[in-house]
Amino acid sequence: MRKGWNVFGKVGLGRMTKDEYQANLNGLNMFFGAILGLVLTGTERLSAWQFGVALAVLASLVISILFISSSRHRVAYAIYTLVMALLLPKVIDVMLKGHDLLPDKVQPTLIVWTMMTIMVEFWGREKDAEPVAATAADRTRG
16 A cells, blocks of 8 residues: 555544444434434325325335345445435325425435445455454463
């Protein structure tokens, strides 16, 4: 690596540990889950049927966000989720035959949540040190 390229590592932003990775995901999911609940105000103007459909689409998109960090197909889920988040208002409007049915803050919330999850998922991580520690402990016992 060329000199000066490891700036992130020098300021403590290098590879994440397993615990830092998990803390990032947990924090993102709790924070954006709460924000999504907040930005859904305004859906009371939808009929019960429209709200149910919008909720099902949003739930599937949230599941896709979670799959970015849980599936072995994380690149595909990252692309799919980002595209769906970008197209969400249009998809809802077409499905429900309306115009501007979702509150305007829902889309940016989902886009930022998706982008932050992608960033955390594809950021460098330290190799798992547990097998080495277990081997060292086994050697001291024997």
